[in-house]
Amino acid sequence: MAAMTGIPSGRPGPAAGGRVVVGIDDSPAGLAALRWAIGFARSRGARLVAVRAWALGLPRHGGLRHHRSHTPVVIAFHGTEPGHAARSLTRRALREAAPDALGDVDVTIETPEGNPGPVLTQIASGGDDVLVVGTTPRPSLKRAVHGSVSAYCTAHAHCPVTVVTPQAGR
Helix, strand or coil: CEEEEECCCCCCCCCCCCEEEEECCCCHHHHHHHHHHHHHHHHHCCEEEEECCECCCCCCCCCEEECCCCCCEEEECCCCHHHHHHHHHHHHHHHHHCCCCCCCCCEEEECCECCHHHHHHHHCCCCCEEEEEECCCCCCHHHHHHCCHHHHHHHHCCCCEEEEECCCCC
């Protein structure tokens, strides 16, 4: 996996400890970012904050969909179902990324409602936070329609951001 780190100009790098905030999904890029974040949190003695944001209208974020038109429209949610689905996906991703290796890392799971880029940059706002996100190096229709979370985070975060791309075959 390749990682690129950016520190906003005029800001020192993070001190040991602190928090490593990682955006979670079950894509190869998301799992690569999670693996990198776990190792980095372990090396710093930092808390890992695993964040899976969800919102109406974003792909794979739940809700009942009406498909008669050309564009699916989310018309209803069943109570707390989207939050439960986000927590379940996060727990699955953690098990897949580090099945036996989380005993020495303090992990917090957050599943806020909202667009992933703004949610992640708001959560990773502490002076000793590091934000980790995954990206796919090639263009995609999803990115064209919904924008790039990693590009948003590197442009708007007030802490160092590490963008991780997955290794081929992983």
